[in-house]
Amino acid sequence: MSEVLRRVPGQPDAVAFLERAAERPHHAYLFAGPEGSGKQQAARAFAAALLCSRGGCGECRDCRLALEDRHPNLVVVEPQGRDIRVGESADEDGTARWLVARASLTAPEPNRKVFRVDQADRMTEEAADVLLKALEEPPPETVLILSSARPDEVPETVLSRCQVVTFRPLSEGFVIDALLAEGVDDARARLAARLAGGNLGRARRIAKDPEGLAFRDVALGTLGLEGAAGALDAADRLLTAAGEYRTRVASRLDEELEPFLDAETGKPLEQYRGAIRRMEQRHQRQERRAEREFLDAALLALESWFRDGLLAGSGGEPDWSINLDREPPAIRPAEAARAVEALEGARSALADETNLNARMVLEEAFLRLAAVEVAG
Numbered sequence: 001m002s003e004v005l006r007r008v009p010g011q012p013d014a015v016a017f018l019e020r021a022a023e024r025p026h027h028a029y030l031f032a033g034p035e036g037s038g039k040q041q042a043a044r045a046f047a048a049a050l051l052c053s054r055g056g057c058g059e060c061r062d063c064r065l066a067l068e069d070r071h072p073n074l075v076v077v078e079p080q081g082r083d084i085r086v087g088e089s090a091d092e093d094g095t096a097r098w099l100v101a102r103a104s105l106t107a108p109e110p111n112r113k114v115f116r117v118d119q120a121d122r123m124t125e126e127a128a129d130v131l132l133k134a135l136e137e138p139p140p141e142t143v144l145i146l147s148s149a150r151p152d153e154v155p156e157t158v159l160s161r162c163q164v165v166t167f168r169p170l171s172e173g174f175v176i177d178a179l180l181a182e183g184v185d186d187a188r189a190r191l192a193a194r195l196a197g198g199n200l201g202r203a204r205r206i207a208k209d210p211e212g213l214a215f216r217d218v219a220l221g222t223l224g225l226e227g228a229a230g231a232l233d234a235a236d237r238l239l240t241a242a243g244e245y246r247t248r249v250a251s252r253l254d255e256e257l258e259p260f261l262d263a264e265t266g267k268p269l270e271q272y273r274g275a276i277r278r279m280e281q282r283h284q285r286q287e288r289r290a291e292r293e294f295l296d297a298a299l300l301a302l303e304s305w306f307r308d309g310l311l312a313g314s315g316g317e318p319d320w321s322i323n324l325d326r327e328p329p330a331i332r333p334a335e336a337a338r339a340v341e342a343l344e345g346a347r348s349a350l351a352d353e354t355n356l357n358a359r360m361v362l363e364e365a366f367l368r369l370a371a372v373e374v375a376g
């Protein structure tokens with residue numbers, strides 16, 4: 001029995017399958033299911049089950065490190081920018097060539113090696129071809145876990161060599177119950193589930209992180225600001241808050257390195273050099289992403305508030321509101337629609353990672369919002 005797998009909520013079929021699989025693993029799996037259905041939590045739990053000598057007890061060092069994505073024998077590859085690339089050579093970190101080369105090396109610790117490829121549909125064709133070679137002749141004691149919300153976009157050649165584990169979408173009621181079971185109070189659980197649109201991971205972050213609603217507080221705090229000067233001020237407040245969020249993420253990441261440093265000198269222990277470098281690179285990516293994610297969440301929060309106004313103005317049930325704890329704005333539908341459009345435009349501009357001028361995007365969006373009439 002695998003404690004870590006049992007903790008994966010709402011996916012009894014996938015969990016039952018993975019419990020059996022952990023005993024005699026196949027060499028490759030594809031976790032397929034929508035965003036927020038728990039694929040990532042399951043992939044971490046499965047990695048822990050594979051690396052723990054007790055099949056995933058949830059208590060030991062192997063489990064702890066695997067669950068936090070920092071076990072030395074665990075390698076995580078994810079898109080850098082838009083794609084998972086093939087890479088120039090095996091030395092180029094985070095690419096397909098690099099992964100395949102590592103799969104044939106001896107693991108840092110005497111144990112299996114587990115490789116995870118998140119958002120596997122974002123592999124380029126060349127990357128998929130290189131990965132395919134490792135799937136055709138799998139190195140011993142190596143398990144590959146791909147995951148994707150768009151499994152139909154994973155190349156058929158790769159897909160056909162993986163055992164597919166299907167994750168179902170979670171209902172809002174289920175997300176609320178899961179949060180309640182984890183000790184979150186009722187009102188916060190309902191609000192977090194609604195704001196997260198049924199995405200359990202996001203709902204959990206909103207509900208449990210004391211700063212989990214900071215993005216919405218900052219966003220809704222800009223609503224009283226007026227005119228062009230108010231618009232520039234609003235953009236500035238959002239950017240400042242996003243920068244602070246990035247700093248918090250960075251300090252949390254620093255703590256993760258601690259177990260791999262020499263207690264006296266604070267320098268990396270020799271056998272963990274590679275693992276530490278990988279962690280540092282992931283941290284840099286996570287930090288860069290943190291800022292954009294915060295801005296996106298803030299803009300989405302504003303958008304949801306205007307949508308609530310749109311709904312209220314067209315006679316919708318208050319139960320359907322997203323911001324359950326706030327009165328919706330009194331606003332004419334056409335005005336609410338203009339606000340939503342301005343915010344959607346800004347979100348899609350920021351989603352393009354090559355767009356470097358976030359301030360300009362935000363200022364433009366808030367200038368457009370300043371022209372929207374809200375009655376009170």
Ligand SMILES: [Zn+2]
Binds near residue numbers: 054056061
């Ligand atoms: Zn364990």
